[in-house]
Amino acid sequence: MTHSLYIHIPFCRERCTYCAFNTYTDRSPLIDGYVGALENEMTFLATLSDKVPVHTVYFGGGTPSLLSPVQIERILQAARRSFSVTDDVEISLEVNPGTVDKEYFTALVQLGANRFSLGVQSAQADELMMFGRLHDWVDVERGVSDARQAGVTNLSLDLIYGVPNQTLDIWQDSLQRVLDLGPDHLSLYALGLESGTEMTRQVKYGELPSPDPDLAADMYELASECLAAQGFIQYEISNWGKPGTFCQHNLQYWRNLPYLGIGAGAHGYANRTRIVNAMRPEDYMQRLTEPPNMTLYFPQTPATIKAEPINDETDQFESIFMGLRLINEGLSLATFEERYGFRLEDKYGEQVKWLKDKNLIIQKEDRLFLTPHARLISNLVFEQFVGEPAG
Numbered sequence: 001m002t003h004s005l006y007i008h009i010p011f012c013r014e015r016c017t018y019c020a021f022n023t024y025t026d027r028s029p030l031i032d033g034y035v036g037a038l039e040n041e042m043t044f045l046a047t048l049s050d051k052v053p054v055h056t057v058y059f060g061g062g063t064p065s066l067l068s069p070v071q072i073e074r075i076l077q078a079a080r081r082s083f084s085v086t087d088d089v090e091i092s093l094e095v096n097p098g099t100v101d102k103e104y105f106t107a108l109v110q111l112g113a114n115r116f117s118l119g120v121q122s123a124q125a126d127e128l129m130m131f132g133r134l135h136d137w138v139d140v141e142r143g144v145s146d147a148r149q150a151g152v153t154n155l156s157l158d159l160i161y162g163v164p165n166q167t168l169d170i171w172q173d174s175l176q177r178v179l180d181l182g183p184d185h186l187s188l189y190a191l192g193l194e195s196g197t198e199m200t201r202q203v204k205y206g207e208l209p210s211p212d213p214d215l216a217a218d219m220y221e222l223a224s225e226c227l228a229a230q231g232f233i234q235y236e237i238s239n240w241g242k243p244g245t246f247c248q249h250n251l252q253y254w255r256n257l258p259y260l261g262i263g264a265g266a267h268g269y270a271n272r273t274r275i276v277n278a279m280r281p282e283d284y285m286q287r288l289t290e291p292p293n294m295t296l297y298f299p300q301t302p303a304t305i306k307a308e309p310i311n312d313e314t315d316q317f318e319s320i321f322m323g324l325r326l327i328n329e330g331l332s333l334a335t336f337e338e339r340y341g342f343r344l345e346d347k348y349g350e351q352v353k354w355l356k357d358k359n360l361i362i363q364k365e366d367r368l369f370l371t372p373h374a375r376l377i378s379n380l381v382f383e384q385f386v387g388e389p390a391g
């Protein structure tokens, strides 16, 4: 089965105020050694399995664009040595405005990178400052221009909505300014107040107002209408793209198909096993300098701190809730039956009926889809497939 490959780069220059990702702002001297550890982890995986086919490689973080093109090349070469990377592989990189220039994009395009995701987050100076982002709008414009001049044809821009003090007009302005840059793809995320972040502290102590979930829902609806009018296809709850630009790597997750997770704190799912790696870069690197002291099975590596077998029930639930996230593809009942050997309705008939009655899902031919209204409360839909049905 074709796999995806996720590579985590846990380094940033500064921590954004809303960020709870596994990333570190004081470890840049580690970067070169960390790249060596990534090479070792992939080399180790290759000893456990015949070269698995890999059709997407995704550099996420953190800030992958803090790696030099030479370091990215070393990682890609290790991936090609360790796995059977397909000729049409999608290679994506998350990049931060202000950390990249035309030469950087050009070098990466020459290495085969063919999809870039630029972390714009906002077009408003005060919001960027509130987020603690290191870039301004000029950096964003320059980043887009540099990417295009380097020949990037699949450029995604990220924005955050539901932000303290953000009005519908301000959101519409950010969205329009981003659309004026001519992206191929957009990811729009509702602000989440994660535990332990600076922004969560600021909201808790009244330094910032709490985000308003009803207003965030209005922003989401406004964006959905605006993007549809401009020819973007919404293919996932938070993702829109022009035809041919959908992120194949993320589609692998949403189709509940296998992926390898390499790097500090990375998660993977393959061989019906979910794995989690050591979080701190130092621990991750240390583990990969020593031979394993126990027998490991694919996709475990010496960096793995948790390997959890996925039982049928969990796998089925994950296929359902990930599949329902896919707005235009939906959850295929035929694929479900083929994968698990029984009809979804035979096990979850009551839940499906209740959700249809509530106009939260609809069926078209052999596929189930979230209704537009349900996209805003998708967790309520997904919960129905855990435990006893509601109603």
Ligand code: SF4
Pocket: 011, 012, 014, 015, 016, 019, 020, 021, 023, 061, 062, 063, 096, 119
């Ligand atoms: S750049 Fe991204 S990963 Fe780094 S601190 Fe900001 S949000 Fe987190």
